[in-house]
Amino acid sequence: MIKILTVIGARPQFVKAAAVSSVFAEKGSDVQEILVHTGQHYDKDMSEIFFNELHIPKEKYNLNIGSGSHGDQTGRMLSALEKVVMDEKPDMLLIYGDTNSTLAGALVASKLHIPCAHVEAGMRSFNRMMPEEINRVVSDHVCQINFCSCDVAMKNLANEGRAHTGVLVGDVMYDCALKFAGLAAKLYAPFEKFQVKAGNYVLMTCHRAENTDDPERLKSIINAAGKLSAEMPVLFPIHPRTKNFIEKYSLTVPETLKLVPPVGYLEMVLLEKSAGLILTDSGGVQKEAFFYDVPCVTMRDETEWVETVECGWNILTGASYEKILDTSLNFLKKKPAKSGRAPYGDGHASEKILAGIKNYLKK
Numbered sequence: 188m189i190k191i192l193t194v195i196g197a198r199p200q201f202v203k204a205a206a207v208s209s210v211f212a213e214k215g216s217d218v219q220e221i222l223v224h225t226g227q228h229y230d231k232d233m234s235e236i237f238f239n240e241l242h243i244p245k246e247k248y249n250l251n252i253g254s255g256s257h258g259d260q261t262g263r264m265l266s267a268l269e270k271v272v273m274d275e276k277p278d279m280l281l282i283y284g285d286t287n288s289t290l291a292g293a294l295v296a297s298k299l300h301i302p303c304a305h306v307e308a309g310m311r312s313f314n315r316m317m318p319e320e321i322n323r324v325v326s327d328h329v330c331q332i333n334f335c336s337c338d339v340a341m342k343n344l345a346n347e348g349r350a351h352t353g354v355l356v357g358d359v360m361y362d363c364a365l366k367f368a369g370l371a372a373k374l375y376a377p378f379e380k381f382q383v384k385a386g387n388y389v390l391m392t393c394h395r396a397e398n399t400d401d402p403e404r405l406k407s408i409i410n411a412a413g414k415l416s417a418e419m420p421v422l423f424p425i426h427p428r429t430k431n432f433i434e435k436y437s438l439t440v441p442e443t444l445k446l447v448p449p450v451g452y453l454e455m456v457l458l459e460k461s462a463g464l465i466l467t468d469s470g471g472v473q474k475e476a477f478f479y480d481v482p483c484v485t486m487r488d489e490t491e492w493v494e495t496v497e498c499g500w501n502i503l504t505g506a507s508y509e510k511i512l513d514t515s516l517n518f519l520k521k522k523p524a525k526s527g528r529a530p531y532g533d534g535h536a537s538e539k540i541l542a543g544i545k546n547y548l549k550k
């Protein structure tokens with residue numbers, strides 16, 4: 188039996204872990220998985236709903252770290268996680284993505300000389316002002332296995348002298364997209380609830396620190412989305428971070444912009460699939476737009492998911508009012524031609540991750 192200690196803590200990590208944990212739980216997998224939730228995300232609609240809907244096994248430990256500045260939050264994670272790892276003595280740690288919970292897992296494993304595997308490794312924005320970029324680079328450099336979603340990620344690792352750690356498996360969020368879309372359609376009817384018509388609304392998310400923490404950028408984004416909502420309903424499940432900053436900066440949200448609390452993954456999948464357009468700064472939502480053939484406007488100056496841009500389904504606008512508005516209106520008038528590209532694997536990344544871990548530990 189292999190003992191794997193998985194560290195998760197933020198919304199996108201629950202989605203990613205759902206795919207892999209279900210493979211670990213299969214009969215004959217030979218894996219005992221210990222789930223550790225750092226508590227980075229703690230609201231019911233940012234955490235618990237994902238465990239319930241996606242049947243993620245309940246965590247054995249919740250470190251209850253909560254929010255804080257980067258140093259404070261990550262520091263408390265390091266201290267609490269180290270104790271758990273010393274007690275559990277796993278064969279390997281498993282971490283996902285690029286949050287502070289990812290970084291804490293990578294650092295604890297490396298200091299305790301326990302091998303660590305990083306899922307969604309090798310992604311780069313080449314913008315070191317992003318906290319996520321620092322978390323990715325450090326994690327990839329201390330992990331023994333870096334599971335990559337795409338060729339670009341493998342190349343990024345190679346450029347940093349880490350080619351020997353890279354294993355191309357595909358993207359676990361694509362596994363989830365295939366696995367849960369059918370279930371979502373059986374359980375939810377979100378269009379009535381949110382009073383939108385399938386195909387006739389824009390779905391928006393926004394939470395990236397570079398957008399929320401800067402009053403000018405946030406104002407420009409809210410105003411552009413507000414103007415767009417005069418053309419077509421814009422549904423905006425709002426991240427608590429963004430809600431807090433809108434209040435802090437006393438920004439006026441146009442009445443036509445439909446702000447709703449964060450939705451669960453299954454409702455989100457349905458809302459994404461039937462949107463006329465997705466407006467976002469999320470990493471995961473950009474990819475999901477691509478999986479479901481929905482045009483995407485990304486309110487960032489760069490992206491890690493360059494394939495979605497290269498094929499014409501994703502356009503970067505930064506936080507520019509004019510660019511967000513013009514690009515969105517153009518996309519609503521004309522969808523891009525089908526790309527036919529499948530850069531993110533075959534929907535079996537999770538099984539390949541299990542095989543990769545076994546292969547590493549055998550050596």
Ligand code: UD1
Binds near residue numbers: 198233255287288
């Ligand atoms: C974090 C990740 C980001 C990821 C995002 C996914 C880091 C550095 N950032 O950003 O990469 O894209 O998660 O959603 O790890 N809050 C609540 N309730 C919650 C969680 C957060 O109210 O359950 C509020 C708090 O005011 C908190 C703020 O949101 O200070 C930010 O939360 P935090 O976890 O620090 O970063 P995110 O912006 O969520």
Ligand code: UDP
Binds near residue numbers: 455
């Ligand atoms: N998501 C969700 N409900 C929401 C917003 C996002 O279920 O209200 C899902 C989304 O479908 C994707 C993941 O959360 O699977 C992305 O997380 P987020 O945008 O918070 O983080 P990022 O991917 O940018 O790190």
